[in-house]
Amino acid sequence: SQTIHQWPATLVQPVGSPLSLECTVEGTSNPNLYWYRQAAGRGLQLLFYSVGIGQISSEVPQNLSASRPQDRQFILSSKKLLLSDSGFYLCAWSGDRASGNTIYFGEGSWLTVV
């Protein structure tokens, strides 16, 4: 069965420091991969999605970047964090039409920028 892992689960970082959140998917090949941010426990904002290695689409201009160095690895980064980067970050993946193109989420990473 497929599983998704993201880490760290909780992170407190000072303003101006770098960020790296990692996500890996197991049990599937060539998944679509996503990074979402959820502010204040409300709606999801799609930040990045990737349909293959090295292929990243950015949905909103921001202080963040994403990379996909391997088929099942997706990394969210920042060189210098801002206070407004605080939030709950969710990695997700989706497969093929046979699975209903359903998006499955990781457990999330809480980022607090202080």
Place this chain on the structure above:
Amino acid sequence: GEDVEQSLFLSVREGDSSVINCTYTDSSSTYLYWYKQEPGAGLQLLTYIFSNMDMKQDQRLTVLLNKKDKHLSLRIADTQTGDSAIYFCAERYTNAGKSTFGDGTTLTVKP
């Protein structure tokens, strides 16, 4: 662009039925989803429905789809306190790389 809307809050008594509603704008949607999010956790897929279906039932959950009105609902029978969570509606059309999510409905179940 695509848009998905839900009411923000719903409160019910334990044992009653809950109905969470969602409207969407993209008539090309082929998959519609309901997710549940408990505090501090990721989103858990509850169920999904193909756009060529009107209804899907899974134990206490019933999903109704009205394509004409672009209206999706999730009914939870015999609602329990453990059902308290945020419920997200989402839509997707074939071959799209992404889904559009509503802002979530916070369901509060009172004993």
